Amino acid sequence: MRVRTTSAVAGVSALLLLTGCGAADMTEQASPFANARGAKTVTLSVQSWVGAQANVGVARYLLEHELGYRVDTVQVDEVPAWDALSQGRVDAILEDWGHPEQEKRYVEDKRTIAPGGDLGVTGHIGWYVPTYFAKRHPDVTDWKNLDRYADRMRTPESGGRGQLLDGSPSYVTNDKALVTNLKLDYQVVFAGSEAAQITQLKQFAKEGKPFLTYWYSPQWLFEKIPMTEVKLPAYEEGCDADAAKVACAYPHTPLKKYLNADFARTGGRAAAFLKNFKWTTEDQNEVSLMIADDKLTPQEAARKWADRHRSTWRPWLPS
CATH class of the missing domain: 3.40.190.10 (Periplasmic binding protein-like II)
Structure with missing residues (x-):
């Protein structure tokens, strides 16, 4: 779920259930059915x-x-x-x-x-805030206004800046470059996996707290925690070609x-x-x-x- 991408598409969902997109590298694991001659x-x-x-x-x-x-x-x-x-x-x-x-x-x-x-x-990958917060503060859905709410998004892990919550460090995302290039007062914090990220989002929602998170669709969690996308600078073909200079939204x-x-x-x-x-x-x-x-x-x-x-x-x- 790349970016779930490289410079092209960053990215939408165990057990196989809620481990992160960064599962263990098992490319050397042989399937028990590999080279099973004549078998279906x-x-x-x-x-x-x-x-x-x-x-x-x-x-x-x-x-x-x-x-x-x-x-x-x-x-x-x-x-x-x-x-x-x-x-x-x-x-x-x-x-x-x-x-x-x-x-x-x-x-x-x-x-x-x-x-x-x-x-x-x-x-589609994007930045999201909980809809209950967006309804009270509709301007938060424009990236230009995010710094106004950075103090509300702070956590112990974000070092005095607002927290942008990502999932697994193995995801290929543009988020660190976006924060830098858009000059935002935020720190990307990795939850560690999709499961851990969902756990944190559920806890924030239970307490009615604001949050800013990397998230993606399709994803079932929207049914449980309604979220509203933050509008980043519009995506144009090639705007993410240089990973260090990305300053645009993720594509569909x-x-x-x-x-x-x-x-x-x-x-x-x-x-x-x-x-x-x-x-x-x-x-x-x-x-x-x-x-x-x-x-x-x-x-x-x-x-x-x-x-x-x-x-x-x-x-x-x-x-």
Whole structure:
């Protein structure tokens, strides 16, 4: 969830449940199904945010129960996942937030990775304040006015400045550069993971305190804590090309799927299914909320969603 990006897109969701986007690097982990000659197996890369786990949960459930495959999942950081996909340690990534350097290297130059099509969900990263605070202080939603509220956003961790709460240090974000280049009286503070960030936001909301946070959509937490985006300087193509000079908002990013190139050619019905897999933000959030709030496993949530939405997923099944 890059940026969840590099200089292009910074970024929207365990267990697999609420660990951060910075999961342990497991690119050297071999899938128990890797090189299982003649077996109907698929290995999926699963990122640690809940929206990505919802994608994989539903894909896994349908691959296993409708198409008869055995499915393994491997948790890998965003950029190392491209290496794992290129080398065939995983067969597919179902939610990429935009990694142009890896795309050029592996898709265009080496041709070891093949595009798998749109996921159907558009991701966006931004800075957010709680809506209850924005209603009382509507000018806070313009970045030019943030310093007026820096003293209200201070925490013991922010060193006398306002706190801009980020998630995992492994996220690729533009936030430190933005704070510097926009000359804001704020300090970026990393919660450590998506789970830890959510815990802090819930505590702030419970106490009715103001906060400024890096956050992203789609994400189920908006259902529990309404948040309003702060308007940063408008995004224009190339404004984030130099990571040190970024002074613009994050873009809106259509989320993509990618397949190992050999798997795309020889993966049969599984590869065809994953190319066909395309759903809406509402679908993803429905599954994410069951995982995060109802405490269901991704497979339990996938089963419930699949039972309710047969008309959505049946067209994904190859004939």
